[in-house]
Amino acid sequence: MVRLGGSIVAAIAATAAYAHSHDDDPAQKPMVLNDNCHHPSYSSHILSKSPLVIYLSDFLTLEERTHLTELTKGTFSHSAVADGTGAEGQRKTRTSQSTNVPRDDIVRCIEERALLFQGFDVPRNHLEPVQLVKYGRGERYHFHTDWFTNPIHATSALGGNRLSSFFAYVAAENITGGGTNFPMLDAPYNQKWCEFIDCDEPYENGVTFKPVVGNAVFWQNLHEDGTGDQRNLHAGLPVTSGWKIGMNIWTRQGPLSNDIRGPDV
Numbered sequence: 239m240v241r242l243g244g245s246i247v248a249a250i251a252a253t254a255a256y257a258h259s260h261d262d263d264p265a266q267k268p269m270v271l272n273d274n275c276h277h278p279s280y281s282s283h284i285l286s287k288s289p290l291v292i293y294l295s296d297f298l299t300l301e302e303r304t305h306l307t308e309l310t311k312g313t314f315s316h317s318a319v320a321d322g323t324g325a326e327g328q329r330k331t332r333t334s335q336s337t338n339v340p341r342d343d344i345v346r347c348i349e350e351r352a353l354l355f356q357g358f359d360v361p362r363n364h365l366e367p368v369q370l371v372k373y374g375r376g377e378r379y380h381f382h383t384d385w386f387t388n389p390i391h392a393t394s395a396l397g398g399n400r401l402s403s404f405f406a407y408v409a410a411e412n413i414t415g416g417g418t419n420f421p422m423l424d425a426p427y428n429q430k431w432c433e434f435i436d437c438d439e440p441y442e443n444g445v446t447f448k449p450v451v452g453n454a455v456f457w458q459n460l461h462e463d464g465t466g467d468q469r470n471l472h473a474g475l476p477v478t479s480g481w482k483i484g485m486n487i488w489t490r491q492g493p494l495s496n497d498i499r500g501p502d503v
C-alpha cells in the first residue's frame with residue numbers, strides 16, 4: 239500500500255477489514271464503458287483541507303441531469319433515515335422524497351467519474367446505488383452526518399461505513415432556500431466563492447452551498463483511522479419556494495454485495 243502522509247499503521251488498521259483482491263472478483267475489475275461516456279471538464283476547488291471538502295463545478299452535464307430526472311420520474315418515495323428513531327422521527331428529520339437510480343450506461347459513466355476523482359484504487363463495488371433526493375416547498379433534511387453513528391449500519395457485510403460523499407445538484411426550479419449547510423466549516427474569504435456559497439449567511443453559520451445545478455460537493459466522512467468526522471455535519475436547508483433534486487453518491491470502505499448494489503441495466 240502506498241500512502242502519502244498520514245499514519246500508515248492507522249490506515250492499515252482502518253482498511254484491513256476490507257482487504258480486497260482485484261484479480262478474482264469481476265465486480266472489482268475496471269468498468270467497461272460504452273463509447274458515449276465522456277467526462278465533462280469540471281473544475282475542482284478546495285473549500286477545506288481538514289475535513290477535506292472539495293467543490294466541483296460542472297460535474298454533471300445537462301444531458302446527464304435531464305436523463306437522471308427522466309429516468310426516475312414517478313419513482314420517488316418518502317426518504318428513509320437510518321437512525322432508529324422510528325417512522326415519525328424519520329419524517330420530521332428528512333422530509334424529502336428519494337429513489338435509487340437504475341444503473342444504465344449514463345449512470346455508470348457518472349459512477350466512473352466519482353471513482354476516478356478519488357484516485358485509481360476504489361473498486362466500483364464500493365459504491366452504493368446512486369440516490370436522488372427531491373425536495374418541495376418546506377422540505378428539508380435536518381443536521382446529520384452521512385457516516386453512520388450506529389455500527390449496525392456499517393458492518394463489513396454492508397461495506398463498512400461511508401468513506402466519502404458526493405452531493406450534486408441535479409435540478410432546481412424557482413428555488414429559494416434549499417442550500418446545503420455545513421455549520422462547522424469556516425466560510426472562505428474570497429468573493430469568488432459567492433457564486434457557489436451563500437455569502438449573506440452570518441459567518442457563525444458556517445458554509446451554505448447554493449443549489450447550483452450541475453455542480454457538486456465532495457467530502458471525506460471518516461478520519462484516517464476509520465472513525466467518523468463530526469466536522470462534516472450538514473443539513474439540506476428547507477426549500478422556501480420551488481423545488482430541487484439532488485444526487486448522493488456514497489463510497490463505502492469496502493465492497494457491497496450485488497444484492498445491495500442492484501443490477502446493471
Ligand SMILES: O=C(O)CCC(=O)C(=O)O
Pocket residue numbers: 371379384405416417418419472473474475484486
Ligand atoms: O439536500 C441537501 O442539500 C443535502 C442532502 C443530504 O445531505 C443527504 O441526502 O444526505
Ligand SMILES: [Fe+2]
Pocket residue numbers: 382383384472
Ligand atoms: Fe447528507
